[in-house]
Amino acid sequence: MSLKNNIIMIIDDNEFDMYITSRLILSNHLADDVLEFDSGQLAINYLELNKDNVSQLPRLIFLDIYMPLMNGFQFIEQFKRLPAIVKEYCKICIVSSTVDDQYIYKAKIEEGINLFTSKPITVDYIKSIF
Numbered sequence: 725m726s727l728k729n730n731i732i733m734i735i736d737d738n739e740f741d742m743y744i745t746s747r748l749i750l751s752n753h754l755a756d757d758v759l760e761f762d763s764g765q766l767a768i769n770y771l772e773l774n775k776d777n778v779s780q781l782p783r784l785i786f787l788d789i790y791m792p793l794m795n796g797f798q799f800i801e802q803f804k805r806l807p808a809i810v811k812e813y814c815k816i817c818i819v820s821s822t823v824d825d826q827y828i829y830k831a832k833i834e835e836g837i838n839l840f841t842s843k844p845i846t847v848d849y850i851k852s853i854f
Contacts, residue, residue, distance in 0.1 A: 733759040733782035735767045735799065736819070737791040745786060745819075745845050752847050755783075764791060764799035768806075771814070775807050782814055784853070786845065789820040796820075800837065817853070819843055 732755040736742045739762070746758045759782060761767040767785075774780040789796040796818060803811065817839035841849050 730755055730784075731757045731759060731780070731782040733761065733767060733770075733785045733814075735761045735764055735785065735791070735796075736788040737762050738788070741788070741843060748845065748847060749850065752850075754847070754850050764794035764796070764802070768794075768799065768802045771803070771806055771810055775810050778809065778813055781810060785814055785816045786819045787816055789818055815839070817841060819845060 732749055734742050734745050736745070742760050742762070746760055749755050749758050759767075759770065761770065764787075771781065787796045787799060794802075800816065803814075803816070816837050818837055819841055821843040839853065
């Protein structure tokens with residue numbers, strides 16, 4: 725999968741982490757655009773709004789596990805209810821600073837999660853996906 729000419733979405737309530745990840749992606753030309761959401765619900769709303777317009781959907785979603793109101797796993801439950809085209813087009817990568825083995829295990833076996841990495845995300849990691 726190539727991200728050139730595509731979009732990456734970041735869902736993280738930590739503004740600093742979101743800024744660093746966005747700058748890393750854009751400065752290394754890993755995507756044409758980065759969508760930033762500090763809430764899983766706002767991201768779900770965006771995906772629902774653009775479900776019929778694939779050109780506006782992200783190829784990759786970096787999803788933080790720990791967030792208020794809607795955590796990463798709750799986001800995934802909502803994501804599973806989206807149309808098949810969205811679920812097939814968008815790949816999810818759980819991103820967390822957790823060292824809790826239970827969450828890492830759950831993230832790796834959870835249906836719909838393709839990837840897992842610890843914060844901070846690196847250029848080499850993003851390149852390794854593609």
